[in-house]
Amino acid sequence: MTTILLCDDHVVVRAGLLALLGSEPDIEVLGEAGSGEEAVALAAKLGPDVVLMDLQLGAGIDGVEATRRITALPNPPHVLVLTTYDTDADITRAINAGATGYLLKAERPEDLFAAIHSAAQGHTTLSPPVANRVMAQMRGTRPTLTERELDILGQLARGLGNREIARALFISEATVKTHLGRIYDKLGVDTRAGAVSVAKEQRLLPS
Amino acid sequence: MTTILLCDDHVVVRAGLLALLGSEPDIEVLGEAGSGEEAVALAAKLGPDVVLMDLQLGAGIDGVEATRRITALPNPPHVLVLTTYDTDADITRAINAGATGYLLKAERPEDLFAAIHSAAQGHTTLSPPVANRVMAQMRGTRPTLTERELDILGQLARGLGNREIARALFISEATVKTHLGRIYDKLGVDTRAGAVSVAKEQRLLPS
DNA sequence: CCGCGCATCAGCCGATCGGATGACCCCGGG
DNA sequence: CCCGGGGTCATCCGATCGGCTGATGCGCGG
Numbered sequence: 470m471t472t473i474l475l476c477d478d479h480v481v482v483r484a485g486l487l488a489l490l491g492s493e494p495d496i497e498v499l500g501e502a503g504s505g506e507e508a509v510a511l512a513a514k515l516g517p518d519v520v521l522m523d524l525q526l527g528a529g530i531d532g533v534e535a536t537r538r539i540t541a542l543p544n545p546p547h548v549l550v551l552t553t554y555d556t557d558a559d560i561t562r563a564i565n566a567g568a569t570g571y572l573l574k575a576e577r578p579e580d581l582f583a584a585i586h587s588a589a590q591g592h593t594t595l596s597p598p599v600a601n602r603v604m605a606q607m608r609g610t611r612p613t614l615t616e617r618e619l620d621i622l623g624q625l626a627r628g629l630g631n632r633e634i635a636r637a638l639f640i641s642e643a644t645v646k647t648h649l650g651r652i653y654d655k656l657g658v659d660t661r662a663g664a665v666s667v668a669k670e671q672r673l674l675p676s
Numbered sequence: 677m678t679t680i681l682l683c684d685d686h687v688v689v690r691a692g693l694l695a696l697l698g699s700e701p702d703i704e705v706l707g708e709a710g711s712g713e714e715a716v717a718l719a720a721k722l723g724p725d726v727v728l729m730d731l732q733l734g735a736g737i738d739g740v741e742a743t744r745r746i747t748a749l750p751n752p753p754h755v756l757v758l759t760t761y762d763t764d765a766d767i768t769r770a771i772n773a774g775a776t777g778y779l780l781k782a783e784r785p786e787d788l789f790a791a792i793h794s795a796a797q798g799h800t801t802l803s804p805p806v807a808n809r810v811m812a813q814m815r816g817t818r819p820t821l822t823e824r825e826l827d828i829l830g831q832l833a834r835g836l837g838n839r840e841i842a843r844a845l846f847i848s849e850a851t852v853k854t855h856l857g858r859i860y861d862k863l864g865v866d867t868r869a870g871a872v873s874v875a876k877e878q879r880l881l882p883s
Numbered sequence: 884c885c886g887c888g889c890a891t892c893a894g895c896c897g898a899t900c901g902g903a904t905g906a907c908c909c910c911g912g913g
Numbered sequence: 914c915c916c917g918g919g920g921t922c923a924t925c926c927g928a929t930c931g932g933c934t935g936a937t938g939c940g941c942g943g
Binding site: 478479480481482483484485486487488489525527551553574575576577578581625626627628629630658659660661662663664665666667669 | 685686687688689690691692693694695696732734760781782783784785788832833834835836837865866867868869870871872873874876
């Protein structure tokens with residue numbers, strides 16, 4: 470028997486997961502959360518084996534932050550990310566935040582069940598497209614940006630200036646420029662517009 | 677009684693809709709499709725009152741194209757778009773393709789039921805955020821870029837500077853800046869990076 | 884014929900960017 | 914224990930950008 474906590478801001482998705490998981494005899498859904506904050510609170514209170522976590526959560530903290538907080542709990546559950554996108558940035562951020570697995574919503578139900586049971590035992594499961602991207606990254610095909618550089622890139626794509634990026638990330642403008650220089654270097658460009666373009670094409674950023 | 681056809685590439689979403697709609701006595705789900713092509717075929721075969729259509733369908737034709745084909749059928753059903761994003765481009769494309777309504781997945785179930793019944797009678801229903809965007813669009817700003825502006829945008833995405841863009845398109849630097857200003861205006865940004873980002877997301881540029 | 888959208892061009896100016904250089908701190912591994 | 918990577922910060926400066934105002938020419942439709 471594996472106990473589960475659901476976290477997704479969409480009612481239909483939660484209902485879908487409930488319906489799917491309800492048909493599995495050895496899976497029990499302890500509760501559901503519509504926001505990251507709620508998920509953290511319920512994870513602490515209910516103590517499930519696995520948390521199924523969406524990354525896009527609308528208002529409040531996002532799935533990555535929720536994952537970070539949940540895995541920081543005493544005796545934490547395993548977090549299985551279940552989302553729509555296989556963007557590099559999302560994948561690395563989720564894994565760095567402590568996620569045990571990364572599944573796409575398009576996955577077949579049987580694979581979802583299998584992944585949940587694997588996750589309950591701490592085993593990592595990645596959807597095939599995700600696994601491919603991770604592999605490609607291993608082979609050094611594409612430039613590997615650090616966590617922080619991806620943060621900068623994200624703000625950059627919002628069209629923010631250096632000062633605004635600095636304020637958004639609580640660092641100095643000088644540091645932003647340092648990171649930007651390295652990003653340009655890794656992406657082989659020398660302007661912000663070029664960086665955004667390459668990042669979108671390499672799927673380093675959601676699009 | 678209103679008969680429905682579901683179209684979404686995500687199993688969990690379909691299951692969720694089935695579960696939700698199953699609890700409604702005067703709604704009957706005739707079938708479900710996991711791709712746009714399948715949805716068109718099933719719509720022709722089953723003749724539902726309403727098709728619930730997601731816009732992002734993974735492989736094959738997208739929801740907009742599926743909507744276009746379904747509304748081109750003889751005695752066509754009403755298409756109610758049910759998606760995650762309220763971006764201008766998606767909304768206008770869906771409506772131009774013949775969609776009767778445009779709902780967000782985050783909508784409350786009761787609103788979904790109401791929208792389905794409205795759609796069955798040909799009435800339009802828009803989620804509040806969508807309605808707001810449509811209104812804003814009515815009031816003047818329409819993001820239609822001219823050919824030339826798209827040319828500029830293309831060079832911009834290559835990371836070129838104004839002087840380089842000018843030389844690439846055989847015009848003066850001043851003209852480039854004029855176009856850029858108008859592009860910023862239309863896209864609602866004020867930097868080149870922001871313009872590239874929006875353009876890629878709105879699919880104004882190849883990605 | 885006149886208005887209007889589109890494309891073209893000019894000059895000005897403050898704000899911002901990009902590059903270069905050097906520095907400090909923390910942490911984990913050899 | 915020292916090295917290196919990642920993150921942080923500072924200063925300087927020339928190049929570029931973005932906003933502004935204004936102007937010309939062209940084609941199309943009322």
